[in-house]
Amino acid sequence: MSCPHQNNFRELESSIHTDFKEEMSYGDYLNLEEILNAQHPLSKEHDEMLFIIIHQASELWLKLAGHELAAAMRFIENEQFGPAFKVISRVKQIFIQLTQSWNILSTLTPVDYLKFRDALGKSSGFQSFGYRSIEFMLGNKNKSLIEVHNSNSQAYDTLTNLSNAPSLYDIVIKIMAKRGFDIEPRLLDRDFNQPYERHDSVLNAWVEVYNHADTHFELYELAEKLMDIEDSFQNWRFKHMYTVQRIIGNKVGTGGSSGVEFLKKALDISFFPELLELRTKL
Numbered sequence: 173m174s175c176p177h178q179n180n181f182r183e184l185e186s187s188i189h190t191d192f193k194e195e196m197s198y199g200d201y202l203n204l205e206e207i208l209n210a211q212h213p214l215s216k217e218h219d220e221m222l223f224i225i226i227h228q229a230s231e232l233w234l235k236l237a238g239h240e241l242a243a244a245m246r247f248i249e250n251e252q253f254g255p256a257f258k259v260i261s262r263v264k265q266i267f268i269q270l271t272q273s274w275n276i277l278s279t280l281t282p283v284d285y286l287k288f289r290d291a292l293g294k295s296s297g298f299q300s301f302g303y304r305s306i307e308f309m310l311g312n313k314n315k316s317l318i319e320v321h322n323s324n325s326q327a328y329d330t331l332t333n334l335s336n337a338p339s340l341y342d343i344v345i346k347i348m349a350k351r352g353f354d355i356e357p358r359l360l361d362r363d364f365n366q367p368y369e370r371h372d373s374v375l376n377a378w379v380e381v382y383n384h385a386d387t388h389f390e391l392y393e394l395a396e397k398l399m400d401i402e403d404s405f406q407n408w409r410f411k412h413m414y415t416v417q418r419i420i421g422n423k424v425g426t427g428g429s430s431g432v433e434f435l436k437k438a439l440d441i442s443f444f445p446e447l448l449e450l451r452t453k454l
């Protein structure tokens with residue numbers, strides 16, 4: 173019997189397209205020329221390439237997560253729960269993927285990083301438009317965070333609009349009121365620039381949903397999908413904070429913050445506070 177690995181060679185099938193002088197190729201469609209030539213290390217250090225690519229890849233995933241979240245918000249507003257659940261599941265998987273990427277970055281030792289850290293100047297993920305858009309969509313509003321984008325009017329305006337608009341949770345609360353839950357009216361017409369503050373009327377509504385899941389199954393499932401988002405997002409925040417601690421200890425950040433201490437504070441921020449609180453209530 174002949175061994176399948178004997179030749180270790182795959183013949184090109186005659187039907188395979190090889191001439192792309194006049195046709196759109198894979199690289200053309202994906203703009204790979206631009207993307208794969210967008211890495212410009214500022215030092216001669218080997219590890220700076222990892223540092224650049226992990227940030228660029230993360231930014232692409234954040235862009236997709238924002239795109240999916242915006243769709244989820246539109247679907248929920250129109251009470252199209254099936255399509256909303258589909259895109260929310262995708263957002264969760266994107267965050268799992270992003271969290272996994274910290275394991276690659278953890279192969280960068282403190283000594284490796286210090287060799288090129290000075291080249292970064294004041295630049296920091298703190299200035300990530302993609303990340304901040306997602307935080308705003310999820311309801312972690314803080315207008316002063318927009319200021320770091322004052323040199324880019326498009327980013328500045330988009331973040332301002334997202335800050336003014338209802339978050340995903342504001343939309344969900346509106347749907348609950350529409351479905352007859354006794355929601356405090358001023359929550360429905362509040363200044364959306366302000367962070368959402370938990371309210372008993374929302375807590376009681378969720379307790380009702382969880383205690384009578386059969387009657388309110390769509391909202392029950394939605395609540396668990398929201399928990400999936402928060403869970404996967406918090407995992408990202410935690411792994412970022414821990415990886416930063418592993419690489420720079422308690423040094424200040426290039427963006428000017430206290431570093432790990434500042435990042436730790438974000439771990440206490442919940443996008444859907446009553447959904448956590450109801451677990452104690454049940």
Ligand code: HEM
Pocket residue numbers: 226227230231277285296297298299300303412416419420424425426427428429430431432434435438
């Ligand atoms: C060696 C690797 C990294 C270090 C040492 C680091 C360090 C820090 C520090 C200290 C901050 C706080 C702000 C500041 O003062 O700079 C920060 C914020 C941030 N970083 Fe990183 N980071 C690293 C990698 C990454 C990567 C790969 C991403 C992916 C996009 C990222 C995204 C962010 C974001 C979004 C924030 C803002 C977080 C918030 O507002 O709570 N970081 N980083």
